[in-house]
Amino acid sequence: MKLLFDQNLSRKLVTRLADIFPDSSHVQFEGMTEADDSDIWEFAKVQEFCIVTQDADFAERSRLNGSPPKVLWLRCGNAPTSRVEARLRSGAETIQEFMRNASLDCLEIY
Template sequence: MKLLFDQNLSHKLVARLADLFPDSSHVQFHGLAEKTDTEIWEFAKANDFCIVTQDADFAERSRLYGYPPKVLWLRCGNAPAKQVEALLRSGAEAIQELLDNSKLHCLELH
């Protein structure tokens, strides 16, 4: 499964994290930057992406509907891309568990 970075995260994260999460993308690369959460959710579901977001709405949607798609909810506030990258790198093992474990639908990283 690939990561799909939400609009509230830097598109630069795709390249910065390509060594850990190849084939990941950003919503703006798919014309989804101004789309609704539902449209992003359906795109991620249809294209086997895990949504990476700072938006609680996706985590709530995950609780209501389960997966796919899975959701990676970053709880680091409005942090610079380098800090977000560091958080994702330090949480790589937990993220891989989310992606691999059929019983998990959402992971919060702090």
């Protein structure tokens, strides 16, 4: 399962979570630091990434367009990277189920 971390999240998450989410990336690593949401959406769709973001815009786009790509919307506010990592680790099983379920487009994680 490939996650694409949005600009509003630390790029350190890629290496910190590589054991449970291998092949993940960050928009910065993909040369998309200045890309707009539409470009990130299309990139994630083509490359089969799930977008991980704190940005409500991607969740809204998911509601309007469906998936792919799927969206993990982190609703934990401006949390430290360690807390974001912990939430993704504790929700790993739920995230895997979400990724397998073709009828779900967006998963909110609090």
